[in-house]
Amino acid sequence: MLKQIVKELTVSSMRKFSTSGQKNFRVAVCGACGGIGQPLSLLLKRNPLISELRLYDISRVPGVVADLAHVDTKVRVCGFMGPDEICGALECVDVVVISAGAPRKPGMSRDDLFKINACTVKDITKAIVAKCPKALVAIITNPVNTCVPIAAEIMKNDGVYDPKRLFGVCTLDIMRARTFIGEVNGVDPKKVDISIIGGHSGVTIIPVLSQANPAFKGDQAAIEKMTKRIQEAGTEVVTAKAGVGSATLSMAYAAHRFTNSLLKGLKGEKNVMECSYVESSVTEASFFSTPLVLGKNGIDANCGLPKLSEYEKKLLEKAIPEIKKDVQKGIEFAKK
Ligand SMILES: NC(=O)c1ccc[n+]([C@@H]2O[C@H](COP(=O)([O-])OP(=O)(O)OC[C@H]3O[C@@H](n4cnc5c(N)ncnc54)[C@H](O)[C@@H]3O)[C@@H](O)[C@H]2O)c1
Ligand SMILES: O=C(O)C[C@H](O)C(=O)O
Numbered sequence: 001m002l003k004q005i006v007k008e009l010t011v012s013s014m015r016k017f018s019t020s021g022q023k024n025f026r027v028a029v030c031g032a033c034g035g036i037g038q039p040l041s042l043l044l045k046r047n048p049l050i051s052e053l054r055l056y057d058i059s060r061v062p063g064v065v066a067d068l069a070h071v072d073t074k075v076r077v078c079g080f081m082g083p084d085e086i087c088g089a090l091e092c093v094d095v096v097v098i099s100a101g102a103p104r105k106p107g108m109s110r111d112d113l114f115k116i117n118a119c120t121v122k123d124i125t126k127a128i129v130a131k132c133p134k135a136l137v138a139i140i141t142n143p144v145n146t147c148v149p150i151a152a153e154i155m156k157n158d159g160v161y162d163p164k165r166l167f168g169v170c171t172l173d174i175m176r177a178r179t180f181i182g183e184v185n186g187v188d189p190k191k192v193d194i195s196i197i198g199g200h201s202g203v204t205i206i207p208v209l210s211q212a213n214p215a216f217k218g219d220q221a222a223i224e225k226m227t228k229r230i231q232e233a234g235t236e237v238v239t240a241k242a243g244v245g246s247a248t249l250s251m252a253y254a255a256h257r258f259t260n261s262l263l264k265g266l267k268g269e270k271n272v273m274e275c276s277y278v279e280s281s282v283t284e285a286s287f288f289s290t291p292l293v294l295g296k297n298g299i300d301a302n303c304g305l306p307k308l309s310e311y312e313k314k315l316l317e318k319a320i321p322e323i324k325k326d327v328q329k330g331i332e333f334a335k336k
Helices: 001-014 037-045 060-070 083-088 110-131 142-158 170-184 220-231 233-241 247-269 310-335
Strands: 025-031 051-055 078-079 095-098 136-139 166-168 196-198 206-208 271-279 287-295 298-302
Touching: 025 037, 025 083, 037 051, 037 060, 037 247, 051 060, 051 083, 060 078, 060 220, 060 233, 078 083, 078 247, 083 110, 095 110, 095 247, 110 136, 110 142, 110 310, 136 142, 136 247, 142 287, 142 310, 170 220, 170 233, 170 247, 170 271, 196 247, 196 271, 196 310, 206 220, 206 310, 220 233, 220 310, 247 271, 247 287, 247 298, 287 310
Parallel strands: 025 051, 025 095, 051 078, 095 136, 136 166
Antiparallel strands: 166 271, 196 206, 196 287, 271 287, 287 298
């Protein structure tokens, strides 16, 4: 019955908004009815680069689709619920955003989510391999440091892996850094330019404060305090939410920014840059986040490591063994 409703909404909305002739993109959100998925889907529904938005989840899809379909934009909204429908959700899409999976509770590390979320990422990646092997894939699900290598390994096993097309989303770390630096420096966060390198958990998050523009105002003690705040910002939200999840609204906003950058790259816009956790030969860790130039095939260029201060070099030394461990865990899981 629910599946019937989803299909009917899909077909009726397809009839309503024909976008033939328009060179816009199909985007799928996996985990679309969750805390991140819903606000992210709302933002994507308003994105003029998108022609069709496919919402996939294991529950609540009809309600979310019915709700979102009433937003007066041309983006078609189609719903798909449960494993039987995942292939329909992913058929011929240009970009897949994965936010499916459990969030942290107070006291948990991101790595504690591995047991629950690794299988989810594995199953979704298998469907991507089957239905949209050329799509750009953006993984939000934690632990990002491990989930991205899992997806890479599964794609490799099936002979469709293109390292230029697989991304771990770390944009929230950048957004937080811009916000916190904006507060300290007394400037509009939008005017703050900062790179964050490494990964997306604790000490693997390395804000390159030495190269922030405008320059970060503060002595070494302030730099260390700010670094720690950025590294622990996710936990700040988990603690404040007191057991009912982690960052959702700010993450949806960040994921929309990242998806929009992928779409701008696909569209051929020049100088589109984002930091993202991708396969990398920049350091000893085989996955690593650095600033990237995005283009029609995903990554156009990896800009490598920014200039680092002595303090940041020490942070890097600490982060690399952690990332290598996280990557190895993903590879071993995918091989099982
Ligand atoms: N990368 C980041 O910066 C970042 C930031 C915040 C949260 N996260 C992570 O994003 C994930 C989602 O967080 P949330 O707050 O939206 O969680 P949530 O529990 O609110 O939503 C998750 C959604 O995934 C769905 N889901 C579960 N298994 C699925 C499957 N096999 N196929 C399809 N859908 C499935 C659930 O039904 C639910 O709707 C978590 O792992 C969280 O840790 C990452
Ligand atoms: O902290 C979390 O568990 C969610 C996310 O990774 C975040 O940085 O907010």
